[in-house]
Amino acid sequence: MNKIYYLASCDTCRKIIKALPKNLELAYHDIKQDPITEVELEQLHQLAGSYEALFSKKAVLYKTLNLKDKTLTEEDYKKYLLEHYTFLSRPVFVIGDEIFIGNTQPNILKLHKKLGLV
Structure with missing residues (x-):
């Protein structure tokens, strides 16, 4: 099943969804x-290859908790992803067996190609 993990209050997520x-x-x-549950996070981890790939270093809490000054392990990334939704880089699309993480232009272009929109 194709799925999107997103934040409804995020303007960028809404803009990306509206274009679908x-x-x-x-x-x-x-x-x-x-x-997100631990089971869901594990599934995303399998597709992404690491928890760090799913982790948003742009999150306000990342700076607030001074995580940028710490060396985080994969277990740390997992812990923070499960603790607070803001740490998930958004949106995350799972299309078939492929994952598309974040809202960068190249990532959204790859998603659109996968969906046959370009």
Whole structure:
């Protein structure tokens, strides 16, 4: 099943979702309303190859907790991803057996190519 992990209150996520075809079969998972589970995180980890790849270093809490001054391990990344939704780089699309993490232009272009939109 194709799925998107996103934040409904995020303007960037909403903009990306709005650009998707209306008939796209996609399960929507708002990570603030329905926090990501350890099982779901493990599945994303398998596709991404690391927890760090899923982790947002742009999160305000990253700076607030002074995590930028610490050397984080994969277990640390996992712990923070499970503790607070803001640490997940958004949006995360799982399309088939591929994962698309974040809102960078190249990543969104790869997603659109995968979906046959370009």
